[in-house]
Amino acid sequence: MNGVLLYQSIALLFVAVVLGQSSLDKVLHYSGNAQYFQSQFKNSPLAKLSALLLPVVTALELGAAVLAMAGLAALWTGNGTYLGLWAMVVAAFNFISLIFGLRVSQDYTGAAGVVPYLVTTMIGLAGFVWG
Secondary structure: OOHHHHHHHHHHHHHHHHHHHHHHHHHHOHHHHHHHHHHHHOOOOOHHHHHHHHHHHHHHHHHHHHHHHHHHHHHHOOOOOHHHHHHHHHHHHHHHHHHHHHHHOOOHHHHHHHHHHHHHHHHHHHHHHOO
16 A cells, blocks of 8 residues: 555545544434524524525535545545545535534634644645645
8 A cells, every 4th residue: 555545545534434424413313403503503694594504514424425435445446536536525615614604603613623624624635636
């Protein structure tokens, strides 16, 4: 196993675990998460969209996790980095969306808590772009 393959694999494992668990939690505990989204956005410009935001975030997280797992399989079988690259792009977009939503709802501490996930994802993305 070469260094670039290892780097890319670890980045994809990160996305698969973090976003796979998060999306699974949103699916299994949908009503609790829906209540959280409603309370989080009740005093923000996104209040009317809160019912739509949960399925969108869940789809982004699940999509990135599935792409990451497929990307790992492709990497390990010599079938290229295309799926892995897109997993990292979707994951980055997801984290940017979360930061945007939290900042709009004036939860600056929550938004700051998502930044390390975005930074880690961007570092992983670099391994696909320049690896």
